[in-house]
Amino acid sequence: MDFENKKIIVAGASGGIGGATCEALAAEGAVVIMIGRSEEKLRNQMEKLNGTGHRCYLCDLGIVDSIEPCISQIIEECGAVDGFVHSAGVGDVRPLKMSKYDFMLRVMNINFFSYVEIVRCITKRGAYKEGLSIVGVSSVGAQYGRQSRTAYSASKGAMDSSMRTMAKELGVKGIRVNNIAPGGTRSSMTADFDAYANLSDENRLIALRQYLGECEPSDVANAVLFLLSEKSRKITGTILNVDGGKMSC
């Protein structure tokens, strides 16, 4: 896949999947524009990237009002972009009785509202190049019910639904919008989930469903690059599961 000199924004660049995506893109010649909340983590991620010209931008995606100025700065300094990957997200596990509105809103802000806001900003005239491709990292958690995941699953379900509407609306501009839905993937987020795995028989049963085993962040990143690339030029409005077979049974 040819990403030579393609400019790709990755939000959540210092996470497991986000980081693997940045590294894969850089290896294919892309200019990676990373957005994250921690300067230290972004700098550490930058050091892992092949090539030159990559950029870091600090932005707390939980503060949705701060996104438009950040994107404006990116476009001004880097020029129009070729792609966007939304890999930012929190996976807080919390029973329904503890999921009050402020918690729900925090998860929705980071996982969903920031995604829509970034898409809104980069699809304005002058902000994108012909053939812009947008990939959201959703989750199979949007496709089945699981205890203590109300906020997380709602946010990913919202990503999936809005992805379809945005794909339809942006198709006239030649812009493609798709999601990746990972299953269990080795990352710091799933490590947090796993910390409480022994508390629940449900977790153990769910793990057995992923009969090809746990995904690596690079497995998800490979699928992201496919959807960003010209090789998927006729694919839009769809969800590609990278789930080790979990949703097939």
Added chain:
Amino acid sequence: MTQEEKIAMLEDMLELDGGSLKPETALCSIDEYDSMAKLSLIVLCDDEFGKKLNGEELSGFKTVKDILDFMG
């Protein structure tokens, strides 16, 4: 927060009648203290007391008093 208030909070979390819990109550005797309740306790300790409760510490709780002591 007084001990009585903390116990009331735990009773509410476990959906038990007021007065159901005493500091010496064994957690293994409480049917409602299941995996979901343990997750709720983790959230409660973080939200209300600013304490991060890990799985190992959680496993070490044997009585209501152990939880109250952790809350501080």
